[in-house]
Amino acid sequence: MRAPVIFIGAAAVVVAAAGCSTATPAPKASSPVARGRAYYTTCQGCHGNAGEGFAGMKAPRLAGLPPSYVAEQLLLYRKDLRGGPADFQGVQMNGRAKALPDEQAVQDVAAYIATLPPPPAPVAAAKGGAGTALYESCAACHGARGEGNAELGAPPLAGTDADYLARQLRNFRKGIRGREGDERGQQMAAAAAVLPDEAAIDAVAAHASTLR
Ligand code: HEC
Ligand code: HEC
Known part of the structure; x- marks a missing residue:
């Protein structure tokens, strides 16, 4: 097994030396x-x-x-x-x-x-709690397992950081996302507006994040 290792090492040195003489341009x-x-x-x-x-x-x-x-x-x-x-x-x-x-x-x-x-498998599977019930209204577009729906333009939510998801829901509710000219974002803004309160935003985001 030794000879190939030495050979690969030598080859790597040659490659590195060649790399030194030329700047690395953005590959075309x-x-x-x-x-x-x-x-x-x-x-x-x-x-x-x-x-x-x-x-x-x-x-x-x-x-x-x-x-x-x-x-x-x-x-x-x-x-x-x-x-x-x-x-x-x-x-x-x-x-x-x-x-x-x-x-x-x-x-x-x-x-x-x-x-x-x-995304890797979740540490803890999502089950029960307020988030599960709230997520039922999301599943029609984002899929029962948060896998998304390309036809509707609804992205996967499964495995995405819960804080990020919650921040996006707040952005949709405040009109920061889903502006005039962003039709899909406006559909999502309407869905986010239905969530009753701040606790619901956090609960549904936490649930969506643990789906796979
Ligand atoms: C009518 C279909 C529909 C429903 C219902 C819906 N969404 Fe969405 N959602 C979308 C679409 C479309 C987008 C992409 C918007 C864009 O392109 O900016 C989106 C985007 C999002 C995003 C942003 C994801 C990212 O990666 O930035 C989050 C978070 C989200 N939805 C959560 C939810 C939750 C939670 C619910 C349920 C309360 C829900 N959605 C219900 C269609 C929907
Ligand atoms: C300085 C850090 C930074 C760099 C560099 C950066 N991003 Fe981002 N990106 C962010 C942050 C922060 C967000 C989340 C914004 C928010 O919360 O709404 C984001 C959001 C996104 C989103 C939206 C994801 C979603 O689910 O809707 C996409 C797509 C994205 N970035 C792609 C890229 C690409 C491609 C590049 C390189 C060309 C890039 N980003 C470079 C920080 C960065």
């Missing part, structure tokens, strides 16, 4: 996923190397989201239909989304994100 890769991977290097500091999210940055999980939804949200940020000064966390995304060179880059990074591993 041919496939959308390969180009998207290069763009994703500007996202991973907040969203994690595998798109797992980073609660410390309040950046949600992206892995597991369908590319159509990711692209749509990036376009909303680019058009200032999401984020902005009234959205303390979301405002960080406007500049990041606008830094992508064009709409093709938006599609490419969304395609790469779709290759990242989906």
Whole structure:
């Protein structure tokens, strides 16, 4: 087993040495996923190397989201239909989304994100409690197991950080999300308005987050 190890080591040194002599340009890769991977290097500091999210940055999980939804949200940020000064966390995304060179880059990074591993199994299964009953009104669009419904544009909620989900529900209720020009967001704003109170928001978010 030794010889191959030494060989691989030597090969790695050669590659590293070659890498030193040339600057690493943004790869002009041919496939959308390969180009998207290069763009994703500007996202991973907040969203994690595998798109797992980073609660410390309040950046949600992206892995597991369908590319159509990711692209749509990036376009909303680019058009200032999401984020902005009234959205303390979301405002960080406007500049990041606008830094992508064009709409093709938006599609490419969304395609790469779709290759990242989906959420792991929950530590504790969701059952009982106020959240379970409240979630019944959400299941028609987001699916009984929080898997989402691409046709309706309703993203998966399962496995996403509960704090993030609750913040989005509050944003929809305050009109920070679901603005004029964001039709799908407006549908969701109507659904969020039905939740009776603050405790209900937290309970349904906690429940949705533990679904799989
Ligand atoms: C400075 C940290 C930061 C960077 C860098 C960043 N994001 Fe974000 N992103 C956030 C935060 C924080 C949110 C949540 C905003 C909120 O709470 O509404 C977010 C939200 C999102 C959402 C919405 C997710 C959803 O479920 O609706 C998408 C999509 C997204 N980011 C994609 C990206 C992509 C792609 C990049 C790189 C081009 C990127 N982000 C770079 C911090 C960041
Ligand atoms: C009529 C269909 C519909 C119903 C019912 C509905 N939603 Fe949604 N929801 C959507 C759509 C569509 C979106 C995507 C909005 C967008 O594109 O900005 C969404 C987005 C969300 C988001 C943002 C997710 C993210 O990643 O940022 C959360 C959180 C959410 N819904 C929670 C709920 C909860 C909890 C309920 C039940 C109280 C519910 N939804 C009921 C259609 C629905």
